[in-house]
Amino acid sequence: xxxxxxxxxxxxxxxxxxxxxxxxxxxxxxxxxxxxxxxxxxxxxxxxxxxxxxxxxxxxxxxxxxxxxxxxxxxxxxxxxxxxxxxxxxxxxxxxxxxxxxxxxxxxxxxxxxxxxxxxxxxxxxxxxxxxxxxxxxxxxxxxxxxxxxxxxxxxxxxxxxxxxxxxxxxxxxxxxxxxxxxxxxxxxxxxxxxxxxxxxxxxxxxxxxxxxxxxxxxxxxxxxxxxxxxxxxxxxxxxxxxxxxxxxxxxxxxxxxxxxxxxxxxxxxxxxxxxxxxxxxxxxxxxxxxxxxxxxxxxxxxxxxxxxxxxxxxxxxxxxxxxxxxxxxxxxxxxxxxxxxxxxxxxxxxxxxxxxxxxxxxxxxxxxxxxxxxxxxxxxxxxxxxxxxxxxxxxxxxxxxxxxxxxxxxxxxxxxxxxxxxxxxxxxxxxxxxxxxxxxxxxxxxxxxxxxxxxxxxxxxxxxxxxxxxxxxxxxxxxxxxxxxxxxxxxxxxxxxxxxxxxxxx
Numbered sequence: 001x002x003x004x005x006x007x008x009x010x011x012x013x014x015x016x017x018x019x020x021x022x023x024x025x026x027x028x029x030x031x032x033x034x035x036x037x038x039x040x041x042x043x044x045x046x047x048x049x050x051x052x053x054x055x056x057x058x059x060x061x062x063x064x065x066x067x068x069x070x071x072x073x074x075x076x077x078x079x080x081x082x083x084x085x086x087x088x089x090x091x092x093x094x095x096x097x098x099x100x101x102x103x104x105x106x107x108x109x110x111x112x113x114x115x116x117x118x119x120x121x122x123x124x125x126x127x128x129x130x131x132x133x134x135x136x137x138x139x140x141x142x143x144x145x146x147x148x149x150x151x152x153x154x155x156x157x158x159x160x161x162x163x164x165x166x167x168x169x170x171x172x173x174x175x176x177x178x179x180x181x182x183x184x185x186x187x188x189x190x191x192x193x194x195x196x197x198x199x200x201x202x203x204x205x206x207x208x209x210x211x212x213x214x215x216x217x218x219x220x221x222x223x224x225x226x227x228x229x230x231x232x233x234x235x236x237x238x239x240x241x242x243x244x245x246x247x248x249x250x251x252x253x254x255x256x257x258x259x260x261x262x263x264x265x266x267x268x269x270x271x272x273x274x275x276x277x278x279x280x281x282x283x284x285x286x287x288x289x290x291x292x293x294x295x296x297x298x299x300x301x302x303x304x305x306x307x308x309x310x311x312x313x314x315x316x317x318x319x320x321x322x323x324x325x326x327x328x329x330x331x332x333x334x335x336x337x338x339x340x341x342x343x344x345x346x347x348x349x350x351x352x353x354x355x356x357x358x359x360x361x362x363x364x365x366x367x368x369x370x371x372x373x374x375x376x377x378x379x380x381x382x383x384x385x386x387x388x389x390x391x392x393x394x395x396x397x398x399x400x401x402x403x404x405x406x407x408x409x410x411x412x413x414x415x416x417x418x419x420x421x422x423x424x425x426x427x428x429x430x431x432x433x434x435x436x437x438x439x440x441x442x443x444x445x446x447x448x449x450x451x452x453x454x455x456x457x458x459x460x461x462x463x464x465x466x467x468x469x470x471x472x473x474x475x476x477x478x479x480x481x482x483x484x485x486x487x488x489x490x491x492x493x494x495x496x497x498x499x500x501x502x503x504x505x506x507x
Contacts, residue, residue, distance in 0.1 A: 019151020020317065021310020024158075024303050027375045029382040032285050037393035059469045060183055062278045063456075067268070068186050071259055075178050078260025085167075085174040092167035093481055096160030100482055102153045105145035105322070112138045137336055140327035143346075150317040155310035157482075162304035164481040169297035172470055176293060180464035182258045184457045185251050187273060191453030192248045194272035198449060199241035202442055206234040209438075213431065226431035233435050237442065273452055277396070277459040282466065285386060291467035292385050296475060298378040305371040312367040315360045318352035388465035395458040399451060406448045413441040 060072045076082055117133040148154055210230040216222045256266035289295055324346035330336045353360070420437035423429040 019154045019310060020313045021151070021155055022306055024306040026299060027302060027378060029289070029379045031289070031382075032386065035282065035285060035390060035393055037390045037397060038282055059463050060179065062280070062463075063183070064275060064278075065186075067271075068183060071182060071186065071255065072179055074259040075182060076175055079175075079178050079258055080260060081178055082171070082175050085171040089164065089167040089171045092160075092164040093483075096157065096164045096482055097484070099153070099156040099160040102146065102156065103148065105143050108142045108144075109327075110140055110142070114138070134331055136329065136331055137333060138327065138329045139336075140325050140329075140343075143322070143324040143326075145322040147320045147322060147348075149320050150314045152311055152314035152319075155307045155314065159304045159307035159311065161478045161481050162300045162307060165475050166297045166300035166304065168476050168481070169293040169300060172293035172474065173297060176464060176468045176470065178258055179468065180460050182255060183460040185255050185258070186268075187453055187456035187460065189248060189251045189255065189268060190271055190273040191449060191456070192244055192251065193270040194449045194452070195446060196241060196244050196248070196270065197272050198442075198445055199237055199244070202438075202445075203234065203238050203241060206230070206237055206438070209434075210234050221427075222431065229431050229435050233438060273456060275456075276452075277455045280459060280462050280466070282389070282393070282462075285389075288385055288389065288466070289382065290472040291470060292381075292465075293467065293470050295378075295381050295385055296472050298374070298381040300475075302371070302374045302378050305367070305374040309364070309367045309371055312360070312364040315353070315363065318350050320348060320350055322346075322348050385465065389462070392458050392462035392465050396455065396462060399455045399458060403448070403451045403455065406444065406451055410441075410444045410448050413437070413444040417441045 058069070058072070060068055114136045115133055116136065146153065210227070213222060213226050213230045217224060217227045252266070252268055253263035255268065256263040259266075283291070289299075324344070326342070326344035326346075328336055328341045329343060330338075330341040335341065417434075417437040417440075420429065420434045424431055424434045
């Protein structure tokens with residue numbers, strides 16, 4: 001009955017205790033009322049409505065490219081950077097569970113068997129005789145339970161959960177970054193295909209022009225200089241087309257690595273980009289704090305640092321521990337578990353550090369400094385997120401205007417080339433004028449292709465800057481972060497070479 005009252009009293013103390021340290025509040029961050037680079041007249045973006053789910057989940061489907069969709073689906077499964085981030089998340093969740101285990105008592109058993117002997121002595125000082133050898137068997141079970149009176153354990157668990165949530169947000173950020181990089185590389189690859197198609201068609205046109213010029217030279221109409229200029233133009237363009245093969249192969253290799261495949265066994269069929277950049281819902285700047293996984297990770301690290309301040313301050317208070325020992329001890333195994341051979345003890349102990357030479361104050365100052373650093377990092381991450389959105393908004397807006405202007409330049413260059421050919425065939429000008437017009441036309445056409453590629457990649461970067469449809473509500477709850485299956489949802493399939501999440505023995 002005494003033991004029961006002691007245990008119930010200890011639980012009552014814990015339940016009525018409070019956790020020392022500051023109560024966490026999300027630090028304020030500078031948030032503009034609207035995006036500067038998103039005027040209402042722009043056609044490359046639109047304000048997100050509450051029911052607008054265009055960027056939820058598989059955001060890459062807004063581009064309407066089945067081949068891109070198939071590649072993106074492989075990122076979460078096979079990309080090794082995502083696998084590393086997923087493993088880091090499982091490790092952070094395990095640390096949180098380890099901190100939570102301190103709420104429970106620790107039981108240890110130390111069975112032993114000891115043989116001992118000695119010499120008996122007489123009171124008169126006469127020599128003694130040898131005592132018989134005795135074997136003692138003992139099976140003590142020790143209990144140690146720290147009662148969390150001042151919240152040190154609770155603050156540790158709070159820090160562990162926040163750290164696990166930050167790691168989950170890091171995983172989402174890595175996955176989004178790899179998906180965006182894959183989409184950008186995909187459009188760069190097909191932009192190179194469009195460049196190659198343009199150069200190949202130009203080479204064919206230059207071959208025809210060279211044949212006509214050669215015939216005119218044989219007829220004595222033009223000089224050999226015209227033939228040499230036509231050959232120079234042809235071979236230069238052919239060399240440019242060949243040079244693109246290096247860039248295309250390297251981008252294709254990069255895509256293979258992003259989806260976890262060896263470049264030697266991976267290829268993508270050439271296909272020039274045909275689609276226009278889709279519209280992307282932007283929303284309000286204040287929404288960005290809930291839509292960027294890197295911002296959420298930085299904020300969760302602030303929460304973890306805040307909890308660590310509480311852990312440091314709890315060191316100023318005494319530690320209340322409930323200890324106990326129970327077991328059996330006997331010199332014979334046959335009656336080892338009989339009632340007369342059992343023993344037990346139970347009682348609380350209080351430990352308080354009276355003097356530590358300023359160590360506790362130094363550790364508290366260090367925890368506060370770490371908290372201040374995490375707040376600054378969080379605010380820097382928020383500012384950087386706004387910068388990235390503004391950068392890509394202005395890029396899309398300016399590139400759209402530039403693309404329209406470039407269309408006019410291409411049309412003018414084609415008219416100039418047609419007139420130069422007519423003048424040359426009429427004998428009014430030299431072939432140099434045709435060469436100049438051809439170079440201008442080709443340069444403008446390549447610029448138009450390059451602008452389309454830049455607009456597509458800028459759209460991808462804008463989606464990434466907006467969080468790719470991620471929401472802070474996607475973070476695991478404290479209960480989910482502390483579950484042993486915390487990493488299972490983050491790992492779509494087991495990674496070769498390691499056991500599946502949750503496939504470990506219980507404590």
